[in-house]
Amino acid sequence: MRGFDLRKVAEFIRRADTEELLDRVTIYRDGMEPAALDLMEGELDRRGISREEIAEHGEARWESAIRLPDGTAQRCNYCNRPAVMRQRRWHRVFGLVPIFPRVFAYCATHGPKKTKDDANPPADAGS
Numbered sequence: 326m327r328g329f330d331l332r333k334v335a336e337f338i339r340r341a342d343t344e345e346l347l348d349r350v351t352i353y354r355d356g357m358e359p360a361a362l363d364l365m366e367g368e369l370d371r372r373g374i375s376r377e378e379i380a381e382h383g384e385a386r387w388e389s390a391i392r393l394p395d396g397t398a399q400r401c402n403y404c405n406r407p408a409v410m411r412q413r414r415w416h417r418v419f420g421l422v423p424i425f426p427r428v429f430a431y432c433a434t435h436g437p438k439k440t441k442d443d444a445n446p447p448a449d450a451g452s
């Protein structure tokens with residue numbers, strides 16, 4: 326039984342976003358095959374990313390990431406980025422009937438949008 330197709334992994338790595346590779350060699354490192362890690366670090370090196378930049382990315386990610394009890398980073402429910410916020414929402418059966426509250430995790434990209442206040446500053450009040 327071979328659980329690991331190195332050729333497929335290498336192909337995936339060549340096409341992966343730099344951001345994704347950086348996440349995988351830093352906060353998701355523990356879950357990676359050593360051979361895959363070697364390939365990813367080689368690819369980052371090829372793209373001109375230094376060891377220092379990799380370390381900085383990892384530190385910044387851990388600062389905002391939600392750490393699970395086992396020490397790994399919580400992932401966003403919608404992509405592979407690390408989650409930076411959690412929100413309890415009602416899980417709905419068939420999208421209709423709320424049954425039980427579930428915790429959803431979001432990365433910075435998929436989090437609930439900010440209110441419009443930022444884009445539309447309130448009109449100057451009177452005077």
Ligand SMILES: [Zn+2]
Nearest residue numbers: 401404432435
């Ligand atoms: Zn996301």
